[in-house]
Every structure is written in structure tokens, then in C-alpha cells.
Amino acid sequence: MKRLMAIMAGVVVGVGLTAASQASAESDVRLTGAGATFPAPLYKKWVVDFEKAPGGQNARIDYNSIGSGGGVKGITDKTVAFGASDAPLNKKEIAALGGPEAIVQVPSCAGAVVPAFNLPGVTGEVKFTGELMAKIFQGKIAKWNDPAIEHLNPGIKFPNLNITPAWRSDGSGTNYVFTNYLATQSEDFKSTIGTGKQVQWPTGQGGKGNEGVAAIVQQTPGALGYIEVNYANANKIAYGSVKNRAGKFVKATTDAVSAAGSAAAAHFKGTVLAADLWNQPGEDAYPIAAFTYLIVYKDLNNLKSMDEAKALTTFLHWAVTSGQSTARELDYAPLSPEVQKKVIEALDTITYQGKPVK
Amino acid sequence: MKRMGDAILGALARGAAVTVVLMLAVLVGVLLVRSIPSLRVFGPGFFVSSAWRPNEIERPVKDASGKVVIEDGEVKTETVPPEFGALPVIYGTAVTSVIALLFAVPLSLGTALFIVRVAPRLRVAAPVSFLVEFLASIPSIAYGIWGLFVLAPFLRDYVEPPLSRLFMAVPGLGWLASETIRSAGGQTIAKPLPLTGRDLLCGGLILGIMILPIITAVSRDVLRTVPRGQIEGTLALGATWWQSCVAMLRYSRAGLFGAIMLGLARAAGETMAVAMVIGNNNQLVPSPFAPAQTMSSLLANEFAEAGRGLHTSALLEVALILLVMSLVFNIIARWLVVGKGARTAASA
Numbered sequence: 001m002k003r004l005m006a007i008m009a010g011v012v013v014g015v016g017l018t019a020a021s022q023a024s025a026e027s028d029v030r031l032t033g034a035g036a037t038f039p040a041p042l043y044k045k046w047v048v049d050f051e052k053a054p055g056g057q058n059a060r061i062d063y064n065s066i067g068s069g070g071g072v073k074g075i076t077d078k079t080v081a082f083g084a085s086d087a088p089l090n091k092k093e094i095a096a097l098g099g100p101e102a103i104v105q106v107p108s109c110a111g112a113v114v115p116a117f118n119l120p121g122v123t124g125e126v127k128f129t130g131e132l133m134a135k136i137f138q139g140k141i142a143k144w145n146d147p148a149i150e151h152l153n154p155g156i157k158f159p160n161l162n163i164t165p166a167w168r169s170d171g172s173g174t175n176y177v178f179t180n181y182l183a184t185q186s187e188d189f190k191s192t193i194g195t196g197k198q199v200q201w202p203t204g205q206g207g208k209g210n211e212g213v214a215a216i217v218q219q220t221p222g223a224l225g226y227i228e229v230n231y232a233n234a235n236k237i238a239y240g241s242v243k244n245r246a247g248k249f250v251k252a253t254t255d256a257v258s259a260a261g262s263a264a265a266a267h268f269k270g271t272v273l274a275a276d277l278w279n280q281p282g283e284d285a286y287p288i289a290a291f292t293y294l295i296v297y298k299d300l301n302n303l304k305s306m307d308e309a310k311a312l313t314t315f316l317h318w319a320v321t322s323g324q325s326t327a328r329e330l331d332y333a334p335l336s337p338e339v340q341k342k343v344i345e346a347l348d349t350i351t352y353q354g355k356p357v358k
Numbered sequence: 359m360k361r362m363g364d365a366i367l368g369a370l371a372r373g374a375a376v377t378v379v380l381m382l383a384v385l386v387g388v389l390l391v392r393s394i395p396s397l398r399v400f401g402p403g404f405f406v407s408s409a410w411r412p413n414e415i416e417r418p419v420k421d422a423s424g425k426v427v428i429e430d431g432e433v434k435t436e437t438v439p440p441e442f443g444a445l446p447v448i449y450g451t452a453v454t455s456v457i458a459l460l461f462a463v464p465l466s467l468g469t470a471l472f473i474v475r476v477a478p479r480l481r482v483a484a485p486v487s488f489l490v491e492f493l494a495s496i497p498s499i500a501y502g503i504w505g506l507f508v509l510a511p512f513l514r515d516y517v518e519p520p521l522s523r524l525f526m527a528v529p530g531l532g533w534l535a536s537e538t539i540r541s542a543g544g545q546t547i548a549k550p551l552p553l554t555g556r557d558l559l560c561g562g563l564i565l566g567i568m569i570l571p572i573i574t575a576v577s578r579d580v581l582r583t584v585p586r587g588q589i590e591g592t593l594a595l596g597a598t599w600w601q602s603c604v605a606m607l608r609y610s611r612a613g614l615f616g617a618i619m620l621g622l623a624r625a626a627g628e629t630m631a632v633a634m635v636i637g638n639n640n641q642l643v644p645s646p647f648a649p650a651q652t653m654s655s656l657l658a659n660e661f662a663e664a665g666r667g668l669h670t671s672a673l674l675e676v677a678l679i680l681l682v683m684s685l686v687f688n689i690i691a692r693w694l695v696v697g698k699g700a701r702t703a704a705s706a
Contacts, residue, residue, distance in 0.1 A: 069664065069665040070662060072665070073666070142549075170659050170663055171662070172663060190417070192415070198412045198660065198663065199411065200410055204649075205637040205639055206638030208638065212634075216554075220514075220554050
């Protein structure tokens, strides 16, 4: 009987607590962002951490990783408070959003794409150049023991194995970065395959998402795929170093990507910040990298109240400053101080119905 | 009072039926309208083109002798617009469906015959029926994961290497295991395909397993409608058990064909499992060991990021083709199974 009473008391308290939390939830500000899948693990951590950060206690932000295209569509249709995209907005998209004066686009962090491979029995660091990868993904080099590969890696004995190129079959920022980088390294690649979020590869296999490409690489001896560095690290997939513009072979690390970002910051102008991170100068810069972007309206009149506008700008400020240490923990490259300064300047221009949000 | 209840229920039922029909009409209508940009640009060529390139390409203009044209000291470039064609996915859908049927039809008809003619009804037939139908309740994604991690490596290591060697050794069958590629010199050469297990064969087999339950269940019901007199008649005329079974199959051939068509419709529309094991390459290579793409796997892969414009329109045109195809398969199947007055699972 005593036990029954205890259970009943527990139930009553539990119900009370739920009611209380529901009551407080009603006064909360709720915002939704949507877009890119590549930074989704970071953004999802950010929105949870932000609830404990100063200014974020009353805010609940949801992030839906529906893809960059969906993020741009969402912010254009004003169905989300902020959009996220791996590729910067193009001219047409900016026009659809009301022109460069109407929006703020800032990088939130940067990521690297690495050549991941499955070579049983091969140890040591495998080196790649952009030119070599362009030929492999065009089907012009089909065997691992090709002289071009052996010449680049004199210490390594490669097996007589077919190369199975593995690529992203879905439209993605990863494709965008990788093809743009290869286009800087090979004129032939640029004029036959070209660049974009999705291209037509002449050979190999497609996987949906990083996990799809990773599955192909892990299962297929001889596969060479390109995936996000954090995904490769988390799944312990081997990847090689890539020759950068300065002629050095660099393995992707958060520092090597941040180094590439510093060089690119000089190109930032206005409030629509965009810079290509691939093939940047600098001794330590990793060459296959890109920013990922957050997009909001400069005047947040798509939101319902000043409170919402405040919560959103506080979140964005917090993300590009305090949130950057989380980025590093999750293998995303944090913004370098030069980039951060420009990002904060752009965020400071945000208004709500003409009034500055502070 | 009773009369009013009748009226209300009648109206509700009528409304429900109209809603369902309207939903299909709206679906076709929306797909048709959104496909218009693609229909306009590519026309009927959409069905025979094997290009699928969503990105623009900027390339140097070359003159007749193959030299780069230079204007005002700069290399003159041209922009090649995106190009779409549905032939590779139509081909991929057709081939995986055929492989699926080759695998599933003998197994399904055998099982159905076993359940109807061989197995003691309660002790064996009921559990076998249940287990086969249980296959239908396994989610598509589970088949996909099994295909990706179990079936594909198995095919790659144990089934495809001997088959590939066999095809390459027999004159005239080499095309079944090789692809022709354009070499650096410009001539085309055939080289054996690297075997990965994620290809048309694997996609077809997975589909075959997935359509087993529907074909088995419908053909079991069709076979049960064969009049007892018919069976006993054949036996009385001195037919062996085997001959009697053949007569039974022949008697219900229209219904069985309908069952197969229902399986085909399901195979053509199946998405996630196929997308995981087919290799997702929009190419047209005749070998079953080549990675390929089906209409539905193409949609699953590309729709989310296609953005606005021609790419989405082309994808929706593919969806429209798929919808019309499934509709035709289903109509033929219903007509064959139900139209003959048979009471089967398909008519329920």
C-alpha cells in the first residue's frame, strides 16, 4: 500500500512537472532553421547548447537538415527563420531573396573534403594531387598501380587493383567543393565534367550522402571516394594528403582549413559574404575546403516579434563566437579571427522593422 | 431518423470515394504541369537521351580543326546548358524488374502450387502462407541494409567473379561483363567491369525478394479458384500429378499473369532498397554487373537538392512516366485478375 502511494505521488509530481514545463514552453520563442546537411551535426549541437547560453534560455531553435537547396527555398519562401547552405547564394537566388541589400549571408564554419580510400595492405600516407584525382574520376586512370600514382608515392607498393571512384549521387555542397577544386587543377576536367552541386560522372558508383559514399569505400577494395573529413574521422576511414597551391602535401586538419579561410577573408564585401576556400595560397592551407553559410533577411520582418528577432541575432552572434569551440570539437574548422570580425560586422546590420536589433 | 442516417452515411461514403479519385487526378495534374518546362525543352527526345547532367559546363570554343578560338587575346568560351534524358533510368527500371521477375516468378508460383496442392492445409500451408506474407511487412530500408551489407558483398565475392569469367570466355557474351570506354586516343575499347556487387543484378535480386509475397499471395488465391471438378477431371482422364498441375496453371493463366503484373508494378516503384544497392550511376551499360539507376532511385537521390528550374522539372517528368507506367501495369493486372470473376486478394 505504501508503495502504491509512493508511485501515485510520483505520478502526481511528474504530471505537475510536465505541466510546468509546458507552461514555460508557451512563453518561449520558437524558431526554425533549415538547410545544409554537412554542418547539421554542429548546428544541432549548437541549438541545444544555446539554450544554456546567455540570452538563449527562453529560445528554442530547431534545425532541419533538409539539404542546402531546401534551406535556400525555405528562406526565400519565408517558411524558416534562417537558411543554411553549403554553396553561397548565386545571383539568381539573391535576386529572388530581394537583392544583396535585403539579406545577410555569413560563413559559420568551414569543412574539408578528403580523398578516402580502401587499399588492403597499404600503409603509410598516400599522396594525391588534384590533377591525379581529376584523371581518376574521369576514368583515365583505372588501376592503383598506375605509374602516375606510384611516381607520386615512391615508398608505397600499390596492388594491381581496379580503382572504383565513389561519388555523391545526391546534390551536395561536397560535390560543389570537390568539382570546383578539380576544375582549378585540370582544364580538361573543367570543360568536360564541369563544376556544380551535382555533375555527371563518367565512371564509378554513387552513394547518397556522406554515409552512402563511406559505405562504398568501406566495402569495396580499391574504392576512392571523397567525403567530409569529420565523417572520415568519425568512421575511421583512411584518407590521403593533397598537394596544395604552395606545393606541399597537406592532410586535412581544422587548422589547415582555418588557414585557408584567413587568406580568403580579404574577398569579403558588404553583408553577403562569400569566398572560395579551395586552392588557397599559404604553406599550410588544405586545398579542398569550403565555408558553409547561414542566410537571414537583413530586416527580420519575416519574424513575428522583436523578441524573436533578438533571439535569432543573439544565436547567430553566439554561434560565430562562443560556438566556434564546439565546431573544433566536432572536426569543423572554426572561423579565423579575420573572418570572424567581418561576420560580426555583417550581423550587426540586422534590423527588425527598421529598428536595430540589440 | 433512419432515413437521415442513411443519407449521411451515403454522402460520407460518396465523399470519401470522390476524394480518393480526386487525389489521383490532382497528383497526375500537378506532375504534368510541373513537367511542362522539361517537356518543352527536351520533347520526345527525353525518352531516348542518355544524358543526365544537372550542371552547366563552361568550355573553350573550338574551331573545325579542333583549335581553341581566341578572341581579343582571351580564350572564347561557351556555356553548355544542363541536359536531361530518361533512357538510362527507364533501362535500369526495366532490367531490374526483369531480373526480379526471373527470380521471383518461379519461386512464387512454386510456393503457391505447394500451398494449394501439396501442403496439408492447417499444419503446413497456413504457416508457409503466413511467413511469405510476413516478408511483405519487412520495411524496404531493412531489405536495403541487408542488400548493401550482406547480398552485395556475397555477389561480389562468390557469384559475379565466376559469371564474369564465363561471359568473358564465351565468344559473343563478352558484353555481359564489360563496358566500352573511350580511351585517351579517342577509340572505344571494351574492358571487364570491376565487380562491386552494387549493380543491376543486386538491385534486381533485392526487388525479386521484395515482390515474392505479393505474387505468391495473389497466385495462391487464383489457384484456389480453380474448380475442384477441373482438377479431378484431369486426374480422372489419367493425367499424372505433374500434368494436372500444369493444367491447373494453364486454367488460371490470366490470373497468374495479373499476379505477375502486380509484382512488376511494385518492382518498378520500389525505391529505398534499390537506391542502396544499385550503384546510382545514370549510365547505360548493358552488363548486369554495371552500376545503374532506376526511376525511383533517381528521384530518391536527387529530388531534395534539385532546386528550382529544369532539374526539378525533369525529375517530375520521370515521376510522371513512373506513375503512368505503374497505373498501366495495375490496370492490366486488375483486369486480368478481377475481370475474370475470380475472388482473390487483389480484388479484396
